[in-house]
Amino acid sequence: MNLDGLRVAVTGAGRDTGRLLAEAFAERGAQLFLSARSLAAAEHVAGVIRRRGPGQAEAFRCDLGKADSVRAFAAALADRTEHLDVLINNGAAYIDGDDVGDVPDEQIESVMAAGGTGTILLTKHLLPLLRASPRPDIVNVISACGEVGHRRSGAHPAFYAAKHAHAGFAEILSHRLRPEGIRVISLFPPDFVQDGPRQANSDLTARSVVDCVLFAVGQPRDCFIREFRFEQVRH
Numbered sequence: 001m002n003l004d005g006l007r008v009a010v011t012g013a014g015r016d017t018g019r020l021l022a023e024a025f026a027e028r029g030a031q032l033f034l035s036a037r038s039l040a041a042a043e044h045v046a047g048v049i050r051r052r053g054p055g056q057a058e059a060f061r062c063d064l065g066k067a068d069s070v071r072a073f074a075a076a077l078a079d080r081t082e083h084l085d086v087l088i089n090n091g092a093a094y095i096d097g098d099d100v101g102d103v104p105d106e107q108i109e110s111v112m113a114a115g116g117t118g119t120i121l122l123t124k125h126l127l128p129l130l131r132a133s134p135r136p137d138i139v140n141v142i143s144a145c146g147e148v149g150h151r152r153s154g155a156h157p158a159f160y161a162a163k164h165a166h167a168g169f170a171e172i173l174s175h176r177l178r179p180e181g182i183r184v185i186s187l188f189p190p191d192f193v194q195d196g197p198r199q200a201n202s203d204l205t206a207r208s209v210v211d212c213v214l215f216a217v218g219q220p221r222d223c224f225i226r227e228f229r230f231e232q233v234r235h
């Protein structure tokens with residue numbers, strides 16, 4: 001797949017799935033705008049991408065839990081490019097815990113702020129750049145925790161709530177932006193591993209999640225894949 005010159009922004013790109021997504025797009029020639037809470041982490045990944053080519057990468061700081069940081073990232077992007085083809089809402093803080101009282105209030109606030117409000121604000125502030133693209137896509141890396149009725153994860157209830165907020169936002173956005181030709185593509189993976197065998201009896205891997213994103217973004221414009229749902233391995 002040739003994604004030559006495609007302009008792609010990824011949140012939470014300093015490590016793990018966000019980094020893999022950025023590298024996969026760059027391998028196919030895309031121009032990446034990488035954001036992470038730590039500018040050093042984003043710069044490290046951008047440096048690796050630039051050395052490998054053929055895609056390009058620039059690094060930005062963005063803490064999705066802080067509205068000012070989100071707006072500053074969107075403004076910095078608008079200074080660098082007149083359009084954005086793909087926004088990948090990937091960054092989200094994870095917390096474990098059966099009981100809602102298992103974590104301090106501040107952690108609940110930051111999980112909701114990043115996965116809920118921050119993701120909505122970033123999408124809002126980047127919409128003008130996406131509207132200027134001839135092929136705009138908004139990709140949401142949500143979670144099976146954002147599916148109605150899902151109970152199989154050990155994630156904290158606030159993580160479930162943040163993912164439901166993200167899912168609700170993505171669902172209505174998909175419908176509202178359809179007439180403009182902006183595709184809103186959401187993934188609801190269960191717990192997955194960064195690396196591992198890609199066999200029928202193995203856990204989903206980040207590489208397979210990335211391949212789903214590449215597949216959806218690579219489709220011709222008549223093909224609007226709204227959601228990826230996954231059947232989890234039975235443990």
Ligand SMILES: NC(=O)c1ccc[n+]([C@@H]2O[C@H](COP(=O)([O-])OP(=O)(O)OC[C@H]3O[C@@H](n4cnc5c(N)ncnc54)[C@H](OP(=O)(O)O)[C@@H]3O)[C@@H](O)[C@H]2O)c1
Nearest residue numbers: 012016017037063064065090091092093114143190191192
């Ligand atoms: N791994 C799984 O099993 C799984 C399953 C379903 C869905 N997901 C979702 O898939 C996405 C990527 O997962 P992953 O496995 O790569 O997750 P991860 O290893 O937990 O990494 C989370 C990413 O989000 C970033 N992040 C956390 N809080 C942030 C904030 N306030 N502002 C900006 N970025 C923030 C982290 O950056 P820092 O380096 O700064 O912490 C990191 O890049 C997430 O949305 C996650 O919820 C993951």
